[in-house]
């Protein structure tokens with residue numbers, strides 16, 4: 001009843017007002033249909049091209065033409081930067097202890113499109129893609145003076161890349177020298193926290209090493225050219241341009257790790273001591289070894305082995321950056337390092353191309369004969385608690401035996417000892433016999 005009354009009342013409004021209302025209605029209708037038309041045509045355009053004109057597109061869209069690159073990227077830690085169980089667990093703990101305010105902060109690197117979409121609850125699929133194609137290829141500048149907001153992006157129809165002569169029906173292809181330089185990666189691979197502690201310093205470690213001078217950038221090692229693999233599917237375009245590896249292999253890959261370091265071992269035995277010297281060289285890692293989140297460790301271990309290859313004894317040396325919180329306690333979890341580290345207790349990681357000499361001294365228990373020494377380098381990083389806990393990869397190994405002459409000599413000297421003791425016993429017995437003989441005979 002009430003509603004009808006109101007409806008009746010509206011009809012009573014003066015005729016000129018009514019006329020104005022009709023005009024406004026028509027105007028609104030006209031404007032909205034124009035808008036609708038534009039929207040429809042642009043979205044059908046977008047559907048035809050597959051990628052958005054104005055916002056970030058999902059990676060599967062790029063994957064329709066860049067099939068091989070998409071496949072490689074899907075297996076990368078970049079594509080797993082949100083789904084990675086190690087990150088997930090750490091992120092949950094961080095939220096638990098620090099509240100909602102840190103969501104945006106962690107995601108600014110692990111799901112960088114959220115910087116612009118504000119989707120910090122990861123509702124959209126694109127936010128769960130981690131570091132995706134369109135984010136990296138929308139970057140046109142990086143401002144390292146402004147570490148909280150270093151990326152200048154232009155999402156939409158322009159894709160920035162390393163080639164000057166690329167042309168695509170799906171998007172504008174614009175040359176970007178930045179994409180071939182370390183500064184591109186530095187926006188994320190360098191993190192100074194609120195206490196001024198450099199938690200992640202991969203970029204500055206590279207910058208301070210010998211590689212910038214040789215014009216060897218992050219991309220040269222982590223994104224090598226894949227010969228014979230064109231950047232785009234042949235059905236789309238017969239391209240002359242080769243793709244680069246988009247797996248971004250690093251500490252999670254044995255291939256890279258087994259080339260990173262070399263070992264040279266010296267071994268000698270002096271009296272009751274075994275002396276071992278190991279030279280560890282960071283041969284092919286472009287930054288410190290290890291780099292990245294300081295939960296990673298590289299462990300040098302030296303084992304004395306007997307002639308059957310059985311371990312007699314072992315010593316270790318650990319290379320890592322150790323961070324402390326304000327109370328002076330050692331931090332062991334990534335999020336705590338990022339949020340709470342207030343000082344660096346120690347950092348003995350090996351710089352690029354640096355060779356470290358380590359000396360080990362073993363006391364040899366009597367009767368123990370070392371035959372060889374095995375030195376090895378292991379890379380250790382955490383895996384989710386529910387599976388293994390810690391993961392280790394062997395980076396390098398070397399077994400060095402004592403020179404044959406030396407082994408003979410050790411043997412010789414021990415036989416000599418037995419001989420001398422026997423001689424001594426014989427002498428005593430002989431003298432005793434002589435004394436007895438003199439007294440009684």
Ligand code: HEC
Pocket residue numbers: 049050051057059061062063064065066133134137159160161162163164165166167168169170171173174175176231232236237238239240241
């Ligand atoms: C319809 C197919 C198609 C789609 C979809 C597509 N591309 Fe391309 N893209 C191409 C072609 C073709 C080239 C140029 C190849 C050539 O010139 O040899 C290219 C070139 C590029 C280049 C090189 C640019 C340069 O100047 O170095 C980048 C980067 C790129 N695409 C990124 C993307 C990203 C990111 C997406 C998704 C948002 C995407 N593309 C979607 C077909 C496509």
Ligand code: HEC
Pocket residue numbers: 077078080081082084087108109110112131184185186187188189218219222223248249250251252253
């Ligand atoms: C938008 C931020 C961002 C940019 C830009 C970026 N990365 Fe990453 N990168 C990350 C994050 C976050 C991870 C860790 C993901 C994880 O483990 O959860 C990562 C992981 C990696 C790894 C794997 C490490 C491992 O443990 O195996 C390598 C290698 C790597 N990045 C190299 C690069 C290189 C080279 C560039 C520049 C071409 C680059 N990244 C650009 C954020 C970024």
Ligand code: HEC
Pocket residue numbers: 059062063066069070071073074078131132133134136137161162163179180184219220223231242243244245246
């Ligand atoms: C972490 C940032 C990052 C991500 C994520 C990323 N790229 Fe790239 N991409 C680069 C960089 C840097 C280069 C230039 C490498 C070089 O030449 O030194 C490149 C090069 C390219 C090129 C030129 C050809 C080539 O392979 O060098 C294409 C095409 C391309 N990317 C497409 C894609 C597509 C498609 C995806 C997603 C499936 C993707 N990229 C994901 C950083 C990224």
Ligand code: HEC
Pocket residue numbers: 182185186189202203206211216217218219220221222249250251252256257259260284285286287288289290291292293296
């Ligand atoms: C000369 C080759 C080379 C250059 C240049 C180089 N890296 Fe590496 N990088 C390696 C090797 C080898 C490893 C594996 C051993 C290690 O962890 O140091 C690695 C490991 C990594 C890891 C994994 C670390 C971890 O703890 O799992 C990341 C991330 C990374 N590099 C990023 C970068 C970035 C960013 C740059 C540029 C600022 C860069 N790299 C420059 C060779 C290189």
Ligand code: HEC
Pocket residue numbers: 084086087090091094102105106107108109110187188189190191200202250251291292293334335338339381
């Ligand atoms: C400035 C960018 C940046 C921010 C902010 C950031 N991270 Fe990361 N994070 C990285 C990069 C880059 C790596 C890869 C380091 C490597 O492997 O060398 C990484 C690696 C990690 C890892 C190790 C993943 C693995 O598989 O070993 C964890 C866990 C992590 N981050 C948690 C967090 C949490 C939690 C936050 C928020 C408190 C956060 N990160 C904020 C850039 C960032």
